[in-house]
Amino acid sequence: MAFDLASLTRRPIAARDAAALAELLNAIEAADVFGEYYSESDAAEQINAPLLDLGRGTVGVFDGDLMVGYSSAAHKPLAEGVHRVGVSGGVHPDYRRRGLGAELLAAGIASAKVLHSIHHPGLPLAVDVQNNALNDSALACYRAAAMTPLRSYSHLRHPLGAAIVDVPAPEGFVFEGYSADNDPEFLAVGNEAFLERRGGAPMPPEQWRGLLGWQAFRPGLSFLLRDAGSGAAAGMLLTFSWDADTEATRVRDAHFMRIGTRPAYRRRGVAGALISHALRSAQDDGFDRASLDVDADGLTGANGLYERAGFIVARTEVSYTLKV
Structure with missing residues (x-):
């Protein structure tokens, strides 16, 4: 042209x-x-x-x-x-x-x-x-x-159905759906869990409000896992789904936008239970698959967690950086 x-x-x-x-x-x-x-x-x-x-x-x-x-x-x-x-x-x-x-x-x-x-x-x-x-x-x-390469990210997909691995909540923990009442706890858990990835800076409330204001946010498929003994929120998962994606692909995808566990509750099965619960809920709600993005070079063990849950790599993205 x-x-x-x-x-x-x-x-x-x-x-x-x-x-x-x-x-x-x-x-x-x-x-x-x-x-x-x-x-x-x-x-x-x-x-x-x-x-x-x-x-x-x-x-x-x-x-x-x-x-x-x-x-x-x-x-x-x-x-x-x-x-x-x-x-x-x-x-x-x-x-x-x-x-x-x-x-x-x-x-x-x-x-x-x-x-x-x-x-x-x-x-x-x-x-x-x-x-x-x-x-x-x-x-x-x-x-x-x-610009120089910084890191790579994997976009993972899960077919739901028989591929769902049922992982119960750890003993003494209970699932809670998203609500206006526990919204501050979702933000607090997310900020504490992602401090390392966000350069030590929390997500400000106005940015959080903007994120959850998207039409794609699915509160019915977003969950908190609470320590029933102490009452503390241990982990959180936020789900989004875009109608434009569904219209273009004829596939309803439940995208797990943010999954986070407070450091004090890591290695206790919190993230695995949240993912399993969200996958089963997406299946019950008529979704065709689930997806998420993960730092392919991360050292947190998340990649192994998602593989065990039944996710597979669909594509890879790379990031570059320029120090000015």
């Missing part, structure tokens, strides 16, 4: 761009296969994320009314040691191999520097990106920008 890069319009993404962004993301999915499909409302949730600075953190590239590329930088409201800014982006398949991807990556890095100077100027900055491990052109673009 012939086009002139100079004729394309660049501007920050706005709320009115939800339909255009969804169309672009679905075109990218068809080429790059992330397993993610978007409705206009899904894209609107991304655009209206509470902490996204549209004016300073995003760039949309348009050919007339068609969005043909984008870049988005997301700062961390809380950071310790290093401020890690995640940059995402992509180019419509018909507009590739003309340098637009490199331009948008450079724009994302520039946005990250601006956001960093506002929110955490006293910390070192690291800019992180992530993509399908099979997307050679994107990985080459990262390397050309002097």
Whole structure:
């Protein structure tokens, strides 16, 4: 396809761009296969994320009314040691191999520097990106920008049915479904469990509220495991399911977005029981499969846990980083 890069319009993404962004993301999915499909409302949730600075953190590239590329930088409201800014982006398949991807990556890095100077100027900055491990052109673009591999992630799937391994709750523990009453405990357990992965900084309440405000959140398939003796919440699991994915694939997928165990309760069967309970609940609720993402290079033993539960690797994604 012939086009002139100079004729394309660049501007920050706005709320009115939800339909255009969804169309672009679905075109990218068809080429790059992330397993993610978007409705206009899904894209609107991304655009209206509470902490996204549209004016300073995003760039949309348009050919007339068609969005043909984008870049988005997301700062961390809380950071310790290093401020890690995640940059995402992509180019419509018909507009590739003309340098637009490199331009948008450079724009994302520039946005990250601006956001960093506002929110955490006293910390070192690291800019992180992530993509399908099979997307050679994107990985080459990262390397050309002097980014280096950081880690890889596995997307795992579970077929449910006979593959479910029943793991009872440890003695003295009880399952509890998500509710407004125990919502603060879900956040507290998640923050304590993920401190190592989040650079020592907890997820702030406004970001939590934004996450659980997504239409994809499934409170009926989200569970807490409580120590009945002490009353403490020991572990949590949050489930999401996107209607756009179901419509595109005809497969209802229960995605376990977050699974966490408080350090004091690790190696006591908490995570295994939560996963088993959620898998059985998804099966009973008519879902076709379950999925989750895990750090393929992690040292927590999670990969073995998921393998024993019946999950298998469906694809791999890799992340690159740039220390600025």
